[in-house]
Amino acid sequence: MPLKIILGLSLLIVSTTVLATKNTSTGTITKIYAYDDYGNGDVLIEFSTNLDECPTGVYLDAESPGFKTLTSFALTAYTSGKNVSFQVYEERIWGGSSMPRCEVDTIILN
Numbered sequence: 001m002p003l004k005i006i007l008g009l010s011l012l013i014v015s016t017t018v019l020a021t022k023n024t025s026t027g028t029i030t031k032i033y034a035y036d037d038y039g040n041g042d043v044l045i046e047f048s049t050n051l052d053e054c055p056t057g058v059y060l061d062a063e064s065p066g067f068k069t070l071t072s073f074a075l076t077a078y079t080s081g082k083n084v085s086f087q088v089y090e091e092r093i094w095g096g097s098s099m100p101r102c103e104v105d106t107i108i109l110n
Contacts, residue, residue: 025050054102059094073107083110
């Protein structure tokens, strides 16, 4: 019986993935790109993050449940010139560029 519990707990631990997030620096968005055929419409944001994993920008995954809201926040920050910071998934790197970009989890207008 204890062996079944240990195996069950081990399986639960292995199958549960926790994605780490990091916060970027605060600044202004310098460019926004929207792609029609890569990633089903992913949006790239040029921004100095001060993160080693993705120093020059972040991306919004078109498949993310909050994509429309995040895109709206990014466009608002860009067009108004407001300071912004991001919380990003450091393990989720956009595959369509030679410059690594982390996936956005949260946008904070400062």
